[in-house]
Amino acid sequence: MPTEALTRRARRAARPGPGPTAAPGLSARDRAYQDLRHRILTGRLAPGTTLLETELAALLGLSRTPVREATIKLAEEGLIDIRPRHGITVRTVSPEDVRDILDVFSALEIRAVELVARRGLTDEELAHLQQMLSRMERLTAAGDIARWSDMDDDLHSTIVALCGNPRLLRTLGEYWGQQYRARLLILPLRPAPVQSDLEHRAMLAAIAARDVEAARRTHQQHRDRADAQQVELLRARLGSGAA
Amino acid sequence: MPTEALTRRARRAARPGPGPTAAPGLSARDRAYQDLRHRILTGRLAPGTTLLETELAALLGLSRTPVREATIKLAEEGLIDIRPRHGITVRTVSPEDVRDILDVFSALEIRAVELVARRGLTDEELAHLQQMLSRMERLTAAGDIARWSDMDDDLHSTIVALCGNPRLLRTLGEYWGQQYRARLLILPLRPAPVQSDLEHRAMLAAIAARDVEAARRTHQQHRDRADAQQVELLRARLGSGAA
DNA sequence: TCCCTTCGGGCTGTATACATTGCGCGGCGG
DNA sequence: CCGCCGCGCAATGTATACAGCCCGAAGGGA
Numbered sequence: 001m002p003t004e005a006l007t008r009r010a011r012r013a014a015r016p017g018p019g020p021t022a023a024p025g026l027s028a029r030d031r032a033y034q035d036l037r038h039r040i041l042t043g044r045l046a047p048g049t050t051l052l053e054t055e056l057a058a059l060l061g062l063s064r065t066p067v068r069e070a071t072i073k074l075a076e077e078g079l080i081d082i083r084p085r086h087g088i089t090v091r092t093v094s095p096e097d098v099r100d101i102l103d104v105f106s107a108l109e110i111r112a113v114e115l116v117a118r119r120g121l122t123d124e125e126l127a128h129l130q131q132m133l134s135r136m137e138r139l140t141a142a143g144d145i146a147r148w149s150d151m152d153d154d155l156h157s158t159i160v161a162l163c164g165n166p167r168l169l170r171t172l173g174e175y176w177g178q179q180y181r182a183r184l185l186i187l188p189l190r191p192a193p194v195q196s197d198l199e200h201r202a203m204l205a206a207i208a209a210r211d212v213e214a215a216r217r218t219h220q221q222h223r224d225r226a227d228a229q230q231v232e233l234l235r236a237r238l239g240s241g242a243a
Numbered sequence: 244m245p246t247e248a249l250t251r252r253a254r255r256a257a258r259p260g261p262g263p264t265a266a267p268g269l270s271a272r273d274r275a276y277q278d279l280r281h282r283i284l285t286g287r288l289a290p291g292t293t294l295l296e297t298e299l300a301a302l303l304g305l306s307r308t309p310v311r312e313a314t315i316k317l318a319e320e321g322l323i324d325i326r327p328r329h330g331i332t333v334r335t336v337s338p339e340d341v342r343d344i345l346d347v348f349s350a351l352e353i354r355a356v357e358l359v360a361r362r363g364l365t366d367e368e369l370a371h372l373q374q375m376l377s378r379m380e381r382l383t384a385a386g387d388i389a390r391w392s393d394m395d396d397d398l399h400s401t402i403v404a405l406c407g408n409p410r411l412l413r414t415l416g417e418y419w420g421q422q423y424r425a426r427l428l429i430l431p432l433r434p435a436p437v438q439s440d441l442e443h444r445a446m447l448a449a450i451a452a453r454d455v456e457a458a459r460r461t462h463q464q465h466r467d468r469a470d471a472q473q474v475e476l477l478r479a480r481l482g483s484g485a486a
Numbered sequence: 487t488c489c490c491t492t493c494g495g496g497c498t499g500t501a502t503a504c505a506t507t508g509c510g511c512g513g514c515g516g
Numbered sequence: 517c518c519g520c521c522g523c524g525c526a527a528t529g530t531a532t533a534c535a536g537c538c539c540g541a542a543g544g545g546a
Contacts, residue, residue, distance in 0.1 A: 029500090054527075062501090063500060064500095064501085069311075069315060072312060073319070086509090100409070100411065103354060103358065104351065104354065104410055107350050107351055108350055108351070111346060111349075166343070167321065167343050167418075167421075168347050171414060272530090295498090296497075297497080297498095305530085311499095327538085328537080328538055329539090
């Protein structure tokens with residue numbers, strides 16, 4: 001298992017934070033939130049795990065109040081279920097859930113790309129993105145799917161970050177967290193992403209040309225295909241082995 | 244079942260009648276949340292209003308704990324700002340915010356319509372929607388913009404409710420709340436929605452024909468035009484008169 | 487007069503205490 | 517042997533207590 005990639009991703013998983021540092025100065029609620037989110041996304045809190053508020057508080061070394069507030073947030077993000085009297089359960093990722101999540105996620109991402117295309121790219125931004133694409137193509141050729149997947153995440157989030165709509169970014173981040181574990185699960189099953197590389201090139205060209213309609217169309221095609229594949233692989237993964 | 248959608252909407256938006264006396268079986272947190280949301284959306288808590296946690300708790304007759312949890316939820320929904328030591332402020336609706344909100348909202352709604360088109364409509368659903376359109380056209384002819392606007396909300400939420408993706412519906416609801424006050428504000432400025440009526444007919448035809456691409460295209464056109472108008476009217480409204 | 491510093495008050499964030507309520511288990515009856 | 521009922525407990529939801537921090541005001545010095 002590429003633990004290094006996991007770590008790298010894990011750091012991104014706790015997105016708004018400054019880094020992996022011990023989080024000084026942060027409120028206990030935020031620490032609880034980030035810590036729990038991090039543990040869930042990296043699998044250190046496995047799907048299906050059930051804990052009581054008291055146990056969570058003990059686990060994190062805090063009182064129930066901030067932990068409770070954090071769990072409410074996580075429940076609204078769809079990462080856990082709160083069942084009163086039955087504890088707090090880490091949600092599993094069923095193919096049906098993932099399909100629903102990706103339906104929303106892709107709609108948002110497509111809109112973000114449209115906004116970026118409308119706005120256009122600076123030369124630096126374009127050069128940077130092209131460089132990322134080249135690196136990804138080399139990784140594809142080398143068969144390093146894990147690192148490619150990392151960069152794919154990076155590429156997408158780098159592009160959408162340029163859209164200039166903070167609410168859109170926020171909601172995108174929520175749904176990103178919901179589909180992240182599914183992505184990890186199917187990672188070893190993914191074929192060489194030759195098609196994705198091509199689609200990325202087309203998308204970037206459309207964005208650079210400030211052709212909103214082409215950007216929408218190419219990105220939608222990309223997502224439709226990639227999402228269907230992801231759901232299919234997940235179904236295979238869950239059908240064959242354990243979660 | 245035309246009343247069901249109406250009831251749903253009325254419950255979500257405005258019900259100044261009976262008042263907050265009814266508190267059946269709901270938790271204090273939920274009561275606080277719904278009560279506050281209701282007051283904000285209807286304007287009984289005007290934009291810019293600032294209150295302290297203690298004051299809010301006193302206002303609702305609860306202790307700080309559930310009120311605090313409710314405010315966290317409302318802040319995440321974008322209805323209030325929490326500024327530690329400065330109180331909790333009801334957010335104002337600037338045209339820029341509304342543009343950002345509508346960008347997300349329309350992306351989600353378009354996706355929902357695509358899903359409905361893919362799924363198709365039963366005869367009852369189609370008949371019901373057509374009936375709504377006819378009623379709206381009559382209201383347009385009669386110049387009753389207020390009631391038309393109500394039914395427009397109803398129509399849109401009735402359609403998207405058929406999409407079968409609960410997460411999508413949930414997020415749509417959040418953004419609906421954020422744009423609701425802007426809609427109210429510009430209501431008296433709206434011209435006769437002849438164009439919208441036409442677009443609605445086209446949308447419904449595309450959905451009924453299960454033509455996903457046509458549904459997407461017609462709905463996107465509808466939203467692009469209507470959203471631009473809404474932002475423009477809001478700008479006029481805020482530029483001329485009070486906030 | 488204006489800025490800097492210090493002090494005090496109070497608001498929030500966290501911990502803890504208390505009440506409520508629903509679940510599970512054990513006993514009883516069929 | 518199985519199902520149903522009621523009791524006890526414990527987990528949550530809510531209230532309250534406590535402490536830290538920040539902001540602002542006021543006073544002194546340049």
